[in-house]
Amino acid sequence: MTAHRVVDVNGIRLHVAERGEGPLVVLLHGFPECWYSWRHQFGPLAAAGYRVVAPDQRGYGRSDHPERADAYSILHLVGDVVGLVHALGEERAFVVGHDWGAPVAWHTALLRPDIVRGVAGLSVPPPFRGGRPPLAAMEDRFGGRFYWNYFARPGVADAELGRDARTTLRRVLYAASGEGRRAGGDRQPLVEPGQGWLDGMPDPQELPDWLTEEDLDVFAESFTEGFTGALNWYRNIDRNWELTAPWHGTVVSRPALYVYGDKDVVPNFPGALELIERLPELMPRLVGRPVMLPGCGHWTQQERPDEVNTALIDFLTEVTEVTEVTEAAEGTEGARFTG
Numbered sequence: 001m002t003a004h005r006v007v008d009v010n011g012i013r014l015h016v017a018e019r020g021e022g023p024l025v026v027l028l029h030g031f032p033e034c035w036y037s038w039r040h041q042f043g044p045l046a047a048a049g050y051r052v053v054a055p056d057q058r059g060y061g062r063s064d065h066p067e068r069a070d071a072y073s074i075l076h077l078v079g080d081v082v083g084l085v086h087a088l089g090e091e092r093a094f095v096v097g098h099d100w101g102a103p104v105a106w107h108t109a110l111l112r113p114d115i116v117r118g119v120a121g122l123s124v125p126p127p128f129r130g131g132r133p134p135l136a137a138m139e140d141r142f143g144g145r146f147y148w149n150y151f152a153r154p155g156v157a158d159a160e161l162g163r164d165a166r167t168t169l170r171r172v173l174y175a176a177s178g179e180g181r182r183a184g185g186d187r188q189p190l191v192e193p194g195q196g197w198l199d200g201m202p203d204p205q206e207l208p209d210w211l212t213e214e215d216l217d218v219f220a221e222s223f224t225e226g227f228t229g230a231l232n233w234y235r236n237i238d239r240n241w242e243l244t245a246p247w248h249g250t251v252v253s254r255p256a257l258y259v260y261g262d263k264d265v266v267p268n269f270p271g272a273l274e275l276i277e278r279l280p281e282l283m284p285r286l287v288g289r290p291v292m293l294p295g296c297g298h299w300t301q302q303e304r305p306d307e308v309n310t311a312l313i314d315f316l317t318e319v320t321e322v323t324e325v326t327e328a329a330e331g332t333e334g335a336r337f338t339g
Helices: 042-047 074-087 101-111 134-142 147-151 156-162 165-175 178-184 213-221 234-243 272-282 305-330
Strands: 003-009 012-019 024-028 051-055 093-098 116-122 256-261 291-293
Touching: 003 074, 012 042, 012 074, 024 074, 024 101, 042 051, 042 305, 051 074, 074 101, 074 234, 093 101, 093 305, 101 116, 116 305, 134 147, 134 234, 147 156, 147 234, 156 165, 165 178, 165 213, 256 272, 256 305, 291 305
Parallel strands: 024 051, 024 093, 093 116, 116 256, 256 291
Antiparallel strands: 003 012, 012 051
């Protein structure tokens, strides 16, 4: 059974769900979700011999929601992962992230490779820092209509999304799914003048097979305090670009896995598919080629749990086995994966 508790990390309290014993695997959810988005991964990963822990990240669910917007920078988020690993009594962990959780996972591996055994990202590919602030770039490309820019306006999206959390989540989860993308076309996530983010999203009469009414209840309950904490992540996008300047031009050095759906809006951002095609040459520690799931939308591990679980377990097993062989050969627990 999955157990729940609260862990003190970096001056805040994080709610975590955990199951299993063995090497630690930290699962990081995205927007607008919570620990529950990994519900299909707990059993299979624990059965494969891993200790699986999924927190509500700061600003979400039953974890603390700091009031200051600048308390949600990428350094805070990476710090939460590092602090969580240590609070759980471990020195190293596999870190897996989806959506916003993927940049946190990638940056944890980039900034603190000493604690990351391996890193996997779902939906959002590894970070390659651009030459200018992202919000300004999106402002120029889309004339301020891109949803990042809309979310960056204090109080605006907070009010829209918080008006009816359950309706918001139903529309968002459907619209970005494979079913929603096929029904609504592969449009970019733009907010037209005088409209809100949800206005371009259908409100489905029936939920897709992978999402039940009970699932929706759990997600809605996790936003009883509103969406401001989650939206504050977006309000640090340009600040994150500034803070990560010392790592400009560097790549993730840990063993890595990337999984995405071909109906996901993120890989279909301008230039993203070209980047994904080049990942094997850009990231020498990428284990295999990026795993593409045909027909899958944005909610990768929820829409296609069996395929995601297989990819994750294969990756975890390969890295674990090579690490154990290397450590045994070198006679040290500090050896690193060299495959």
